[in-house]
Amino acid sequence: MAEMLHLSVTSGSDSSALSDQSASSRVGNRSLRVAEKERRKNEAEDPFVAALKYFSDVEAGTPVVGNDDFENNLVLVEKVAYSRGLHPEAISIMLEFAMSLRMGTTPCVRILKCLIPASVVPQEAVVRAWVWLTVGKIPTSTQILFIKWVLTVFDMIDGKDHLRAVYGFIFSFVTDENLSPFICHVLYLLTRKESVRVFRVRKLLELQLKLGRQPYLLHLLSLYKVFCPELVTLSIPSRLRSGFKNHNNPWKSALSAVQKRNGCQVPSSTSLLFTNKDKTASRKRKHRHLELPALRSVTIQMDQTASSSISSNSRMVVPLVQVHSFAELLENIHRIELPAQMGSLLGSSLALQYLDCVQDESALLRLNFWLGFALHEEFLFCGDGASQTSEEALLFLNKLLSTQHFLQEGFFSSEAFLYKFLNFWDGSLFRPQILDLLSNIPVVPSTKIGQLLFEPLMQLFFTSSLFFKCGLMECLNSMLLKWLTWHSVYALEDDLDISLNSHTSINMTLSGFKDSVMKLIHFVGRLASVGLQLEGCHSVLLSFILDFYETVCDTFLKYGLPLVVVPPPGVFYPALMATDPVSVDRLAYIMHRYKVNLMSAKTQEKVTEAFYISRQTIREFNHYMVVMVNCLWNSKMFHPGMGVQLGEELLLRSNVAQHWRSFDLIHHPAFLSYAVDFHQRCWPARRDMDLNSIKLAKPWSWYLEYLYSQGYDGLKQIVPAH
Amino acid sequence: MKVGDLSVYIDMSLLKPFSKLPALNAATILLVEREERFQQNLADALVGDTTVTVNVRLAKSLPLPMDNEESRPRIDLVVFIINLTSELSLKSAEASLKYLDPGYFLGKVCFLATNARNTSVPTERLDAMRKLAASLHCPLLFAEDQTPDGVNSATERLLTVLKVAAGLVPTATALYLSSLTRCTIPPDIDQPSFE
Numbered sequence: 001m002a003e004m005l006h007l008s009v010t011s012g013s014d015s016s017a018l019s020d021q022s023a024s025s026r027v028g029n030r031s032l033r034v035a036e037k038e039r040r041k042n043e044a045e046d047p048f049v050a051a052l053k054y055f056s057d058v059e060a061g062t063p064v065v066g067n068d069d070f071e072n073n074l075v076l077v078e079k080v081a082y083s084r085g086l087h088p089e090a091i092s093i094m095l096e097f098a099m100s101l102r103m104g105t106t107p108c109v110r111i112l113k114c115l116i117p118a119s120v121v122p123q124e125a126v127v128r129a130w131v132w133l134t135v136g137k138i139p140t141s142t143q144i145l146f147i148k149w150v151l152t153v154f155d156m157i158d159g160k161d162h163l164r165a166v167y168g169f170i171f172s173f174v175t176d177e178n179l180s181p182f183i184c185h186v187l188y189l190l191t192r193k194e195s196v197r198v199f200r201v202r203k204l205l206e207l208q209l210k211l212g213r214q215p216y217l218l219h220l221l222s223l224y225k226v227f228c229p230e231l232v233t234l235s236i237p238s239r240l241r242s243g244f245k246n247h248n249n250p251w252k253s254a255l256s257a258v259q260k261r262n263g264c265q266v267p268s269s270t271s272l273l274f275t276n277k278d279k280t281a282s283r284k285r286k287h288r289h290l291e292l293p294a295l296r297s298v299t300i301q302m303d304q305t306a307s308s309s310i311s312s313n314s315r316m317v318v319p320l321v322q323v324h325s326f327a328e329l330l331e332n333i334h335r336i337e338l339p340a341q342m343g344s345l346l347g348s349s350l351a352l353q354y355l356d357c358v359q360d361e362s363a364l365l366r367l368n369f370w371l372g373f374a375l376h377e378e379f380l381f382c383g384d385g386a387s388q389t390s391e392e393a394l395l396f397l398n399k400l401l402s403t404q405h406f407l408q409e410g411f412f413s414s415e416a417f418l419y420k421f422l423n424f425w426d427g428s429l430f431r432p433q434i435l436d437l438l439s440n441i442p443v444v445p446s447t448k449i450g451q452l453l454f455e456p457l458m459q460l461f462f463t464s465s466l467f468f469k470c471g472l473m474e475c476l477n478s479m480l481l482k483w484l485t486w487h488s489v490y491a492l493e494d495d496l497d498i499s500l501n502s503h504t505s506i507n508m509t510l511s512g513f514k515d516s517v518m519k520l521i522h523f524v525g526r527l528a529s530v531g532l533q534l535e536g537c538h539s540v541l542l543s544f545i546l547d548f549y550e551t552v553c554d555t556f557l558k559y560g561l562p563l564v565v566v567p568p569p570g571v572f573y574p575a576l577m578a579t580d581p582v583s584v585d586r587l588a589y590i591m592h593r594y595k596v597n598l599m600s601a602k603t604q605e606k607v608t609e610a611f612y613i614s615r616q617t618i619r620e621f622n623h624y625m626v627v628m629v630n631c632l633w634n635s636k637m638f639h640p641g642m643g644v645q646l647g648e649e650l651l652l653r654s655n656v657a658q659h660w661r662s663f664d665l666i667h668h669p670a671f672l673s674y675a676v677d678f679h680q681r682c683w684p685a686r687r688d689m690d691l692n693s694i695k696l697a698k699p700w701s702w703y704l705e706y707l708y709s710q711g712y713d714g715l716k717q718i719v720p721a722h
Numbered sequence: 723m724k725v726g727d728l729s730v731y732i733d734m735s736l737l738k739p740f741s742k743l744p745a746l747n748a749a750t751i752l753l754v755e756r757e758e759r760f761q762q763n764l765a766d767a768l769v770g771d772t773t774v775t776v777n778v779r780l781a782k783s784l785p786l787p788m789d790n791e792e793s794r795p796r797i798d799l800v801v802f803i804i805n806l807t808s809e810l811s812l813k814s815a816e817a818s819l820k821y822l823d824p825g826y827f828l829g830k831v832c833f834l835a836t837n838a839r840n841t842s843v844p845t846e847r848l849d850a851m852r853k854l855a856a857s858l859h860c861p862l863l864f865a866e867d868q869t870p871d872g873v874n875s876a877t878e879r880l881l882t883v884l885k886v887a888a889g890l891v892p893t894a895t896a897l898y899l900s901s902l903t904r905c906t907i908p909p910d911i912d913q914p915s916f917e
Contacts, residue, residue, distance in 0.1 A: 379839065463879045
């Protein structure tokens with residue numbers, strides 16, 4: 001304030017605006033120097049600074065009892081801490097003082113409790129404090145308090161690299177029974193792939209033998225398993241009840257108050273990863289995971305100085321939240337620090353872009369891990385079912401879906417969740433979301449696909465309504481589309497080995513992939529045949545089924561997958577006999593595409609022997625083609641050798657005249673109205689209608705032209721008009 | 723007790739699928755639930771279907787009382803509603819099963835489990851439930867009984883099965899449908915992501 005006033009003096013503004021204090025310094029440079037001096041003097045006299053100086057300089061062994069200096073200074077620090085929070089330097093000083101036990105163990109707890117950071121916590125201070133943990137004789141309860149404090153302010157620590165450097169050191173505390181739960185939590189937050197070592201796994205397993213299957217050990221082990229599945233052979237129970245507990249009690253309210261006052265809207269670490277709210281709040285715990293934690297900033301001031309500090313300090317990491325544009329992301333991509341709560345990534349498109357471009361698997365692994373537990377806890381393992389359709393759950397699923405669409409691939413944790421959920425699903429709970437998630441799952445190995453996917457889906461399909469049947473058909477079509485797209489994107493040119501997913505290292509051979517796709521197509525064929533039968537060939541269901549076969553018929557040309565699967569008779573004949581012309585036309589289009597695919601495959605076969613199409617497939621296709629053309633164009637329905645055969649006697653008994661004509665393009669139930677219309681236009685004067693006269697050479701070609709002009713391009717492609 | 727007495731006793735109490743003639747364009751469903759909580763809701767929703775006449779009979783357990791045996795219509799589908807949070811619920815259903823004629827197990831019995839996603843359901847009970855349904859070749863449906871949507875969905879699915887079981891769908895029989903929907907024991911898919 002004083003400085004500003006002096007500057008206004010030198011610029012010669014109205015002197016009456018000056019206050020009395022600055023009256024002594026009316027001339028430019030001199031006044032500035034004086035002001036600076038004064039400011040320093042004030043600072044030196046600032047009791048808070050003096051208090052900090054006391055704590056950094058006080059000699060070891062100074063008594064606490066009856067020490068007024070100590071008491072006054074500490075009260076002052078506490079006051080500042082609870083009102084504004086302590087700046088990084090103050091945190092360092094106070095932490096150092098407390099942990100070094102310079103004045104014994106008594107003040108330690110009191111100081112730890114008032115360590116409310118205003119902005120960041122310097123990681124050097126934390127590392128030093130860890131070291132003090134082994135040097136001094138700190139009582140266990142205080143040690144635990146310190147670790148709880150670290151957990152609470154974890155996201156405010158300005159860097160994690162030095163902490164990670166002492167990972168092994170921190171790990172050594174794990175054998176201490178009292179500290180173990182908290183140490184495991186810290187390790188959980190610090191663990192990276194390179195920290196998972198055989199000897200550590202062995203140590204944890206040993207501990208587990210000694211202490212029993214403790215949830216905190218299991219959590220850490222399961223994270224290890226995520227990173228290095230080959231090292232941890234232990235099977236982790238799917239129903240891990242409690243996660244890591246929330247340890248922020250002593251600091252929670254003070255921290256959020258300080259942050260609110262300092263203008264930080266988001267409350268700090270009130271919900272660390274896998275936190276359980278207190279038992280008393282257990283009734284509210286239903287959707288605790290579903291609130292996506294917001295990407296939280298480490299500091300407030302750092303936002304403004306971020307760029308300068310980044311350039312000056314090369315080891316400085318940049319928390320994702322401080323990155324505001326794609327350009328900034330690119331600039332800092334090598335030193336991005338991920339937040340402790342991976343769930344927060346779902347809400348930020350920049351974070352997703354980061355996930356997408358870095359090849360670091362650990363970020364995705366952590367995200368998957370978080371997601372797997374969140375989904376499991378909320379949808380498979382919930383307190384009571386009352387609030388299941390709640391807004392939050394819907395929002396969460398939608399957020400997850402938009403993330404998956406953004407990344408254009410599914411998370412394997414949501415895949416694992418779905419396999420379980422399908423076994424409990426009533427077919428209506430979150431139907432759109434669940435079906436959408438289902439269509440995102442990556443290719444399932446053909447040996448497992450039956451049990452994981454087909455069996456639960458079959459039960460659901462056949463017991464559910466027509467609406468559900470259509471929904472599932474659409475979902476399976478989109479699943480197939482995605483699989484085929486993955487194949488065409490990720491297939492390596494020197495065939496056979498394709499990596500299906502850029503992030504998870506699932507490798508699948510081309511033949512394995514083909515097996516899975518084939519199984520899926522056969523499965524849908526079965527659902528479709530029986531579904532049409534049960535629903536009386538409902539035309540809406542038929543339409544969804546034809547959608548699916550529009551994908552299937554083009555697998556070779558559109559997606560480069562050497563595979564041709566023709567539809568089963570249970571789909572072909574209902575479509576051929578359908579009462580709506582659109583279905584018949586679409587079937588014709590599909591058959592045309594099959595023809596184009598097969599012919600192109602044939603020519604390729606001659607050149608490269610890329611793949612061998614089974615004679616059976618070609619025979620089936622030819623048969624369908626003959627049936628279709630004979631039935632619609634040549635009026636040879638029920639002739640020997642056609643798909644639909646009826647005994648001669650039976651046909652005679654039916655009293656249908658010229659029964660072989662009853663499904664040609666004139667008499668087919670789907671096209672009859674067109675024939676009548678055509679007849680009226682062609683011979684407007686005729687009184688009695690004789691549809692058979694259309695079959696004469698001239699009118700027949702006009703009739704075909706007329707039909708094709710109505711938009712039935714599929715038919716046109718099978719038999720072009722002359 | 724003499725053997726003859728026993729056979730008479732069993733004959734009297736067994737519920738048989740084909741001992742009576744069906745009514746025209748009607749289907750009868752029997753909902754068996756020990757707690758008698760969900761069945762009333764379900765019954766109200768079931769009779770709302772307008773395409774066929776649906777008769778709903780409620781029971782706490784089997785055997786059914788003999789006194790109204792005469793007036794009771796032919797029962798096309800027996801549904802056991804099992805609340806998975808209660809061991810008794812499962813046990814009671816298990817005990818009731820033996821009062822059904824074997825003919826019912828050709829597609830005219832269905833299990834409807836509620837609260838399957840609840841924390842307090844032990845895995846063992848869930849497995850026992852699945853094993854029971856699988857061993858009898860019956861479908862096992864899951865229902866969300868707490869929400870209106872869940873009740874509607876359960877109703878729709880039961881109607882789908884009921885219409886086939888009552889012979890109202892000309893293209894399918896109860897046995898055919900049950901061969902498609904029977905419960906299978908899912909593999910242990912705990913944490914497949916870690917494999």
